[in-house]
Amino acid sequence: MLQRRDYSLTGFDAKRAVHNGLAQANWYTCPLNRQELKVLVRRRNGPAIRDTLIWLSAMCVCGALVVHFWGRWMALPFFAAYGMLYGSASDSRWHECVHGTAFKTDWMNDAVYLIACVMILREPTVWRWSHARHHTDTLIVGRDPEIAYPRPTNVAGLFLDFFAIRATAATLHKLALHASGRLTVDEQTFIPETEHRHVYLAARVGLCLLAALIVVCIAAGSLLPAMLVGLPTLYGAGLDFFFSTTQHAGLAEDVLDHRLNSRTVYMNPVFRFLYWNMNYHVEHHLFPMVPFHALPRLHAAAKDFLPPPYPSCWAAYREIIPALARQRTDPTWFVVRPLPHSADSEPKRPAAVALTSGA
């Protein structure tokens, strides 16, 4: 009999997390110098504008070639490239913009966030709050709504996730629920009441957009419009699955240290462009204020306090695949990350103290 945990946000493990002091707890903080950090968190528009233009231009070119070769085998490689840019690269854009760190100018963050939400089929308000909770209670069972690999491992589910089938089915179900003015019980735990109306409005707009897409396909008598908008979320999801799996899969649950439940993996420049440096995932969780373009420098500054990074995706997957396989039959097992002996867990920056009282 496998020991199963309750990953819902209102069940037994949710209560246990609160009881054990794991909810909204104090996490390990990396003792970086304040002045150094101030430089790293500095916002810029340039890198994100450059990357966004390259990303959207590449999509336009691939999309044009898809249309040109539509109906022929020659269209397939361009579908693959288009899908990867649409259904996978959009995840990291979504992620960086939900933090508001991609651009210095905030409306640009919001604009790219909404575009990416459409591409990856995520409801903007729901996921904004879900991700805030993920950062508060990362991999705390019963608290984190974004645990992608609950134990025991569901192998069939992983294959479905390669094509975002489970996520898409869940989103379609929730769009209908939200459009009717309701939230799930879990969502009610992390979305404040003042935001509910935004959830309902976005769901209604989302359903209208989906209906419009179906009408366009019927009017055109072709599946091509949906192959360019909508379906790439599914057929283009594989690379995002490949990247995102490296973040937390197989690592410890219920620990208050991102060094133990997250991975930093070295990736090549093309992957880092597509993934917007989210391969520096330990660093991102420790310092969510640091924008994607500064994460390599943050990694260099913090690495003495962190476990050794994985030298490649291959190295990461050599650990992840056996770990997920083992967790299929032993849900209590997890990968233990080595912490550096010299790691200082205390922040170096002292608090100011009152000089005197009364003037």
Place this chain on the structure above:
Amino acid sequence: MDAMKLNRWTAACGAEDIGAEDVIRFDHDGHGYAIYRTADDRYFATDGLCTHEQALLTDGLVAGCIIECPKHNGRFDFTTGKAKRRPACIDLKTYAVKVESGTVFVLLA
């Protein structure tokens, strides 16, 4: 009356203890405050914890008149306390500040 009013001004830190466009923490009577200095040497004070999930704002980033929470990137205008970016939705409490003889005083009402 004046004496009572004056007594509520509490010395928090030296004016030069805070770098330009930065923030430091000030604890008094079990309550945490954040003291800000803008790039043009104006000083402000707010409660020290984010209204979203009680993270220390003093570990956050000051940019112009905005303080960004280090945990979820919620933002506030620290001159008014107004919440400017979700997940921060509830405004911060602000306090009057004055600088005299190189010391920053906060009016703890």
